[in-house]
Amino acid sequence: MIKQHYQSIIIQTICSLLIPFIQLFALYVIFHGHYGPGGGFQGGVLLAVSVILQRLYLGTKISYRKFSPKLALALGASGLLIYGLAGIIPMAYGASFLDYGSLPLFWVHEAERRALGILIVEIGIGLGVFGTLVLIFDNLVGERW
């Protein structure tokens, strides 16, 4: 049980300074997947780590108010939903499942549409992994939410 937060000023300062940079790096990893190593899985894990670090140094009572486990569940499910919709919407336009070239983004070229489709899918993966990992941590801690 993580009942009360650490009294140490060093831990609080370092963690609160570190968390925004971890989140920024996670977004960089997700959006840089087109040009280098990275992608949804890795970025999602980094996002989850930032929330888990907050849980560790603030304690669950305050941290659940800032980022509730129900929100994590909703984000994980919506990530999966984004991926599924990116697969199903092209079928409504006569293409096959997961054919991002037929996504209804008519203002860009077809190859650009595929690149945007990959980006949408990576965001979905990232949200799914993020929500799932935070959920697993919250349930291992064992507090009621």
Place this chain on the structure above:
Amino acid sequence: MKWLNILIMLLFAALMLYATVGLPDHADPQAPASTHVSPTYIEDTIKDTHTPNIVTSVLADYRGYDTLGETVVIFTAGLACVLILMKRK
């Protein structure tokens, strides 16, 4: 019994070592694995998807179905953890 086990293990090890002789060389461009679909991916990635990272385009576009399955597996595993560990009244 113990010696029989060791003998069987040695026989299998010899079989595996014999099979490695027939494998293609490391990073051989003429290997069967590199001549099937890999050239198409390498040549058409920029034209098809405007994505310089071939790994990403294979993962999320050419093999998107596979990645959808992976994401479903991860989320299902998380849900199973929740159902097992959740505190009930």
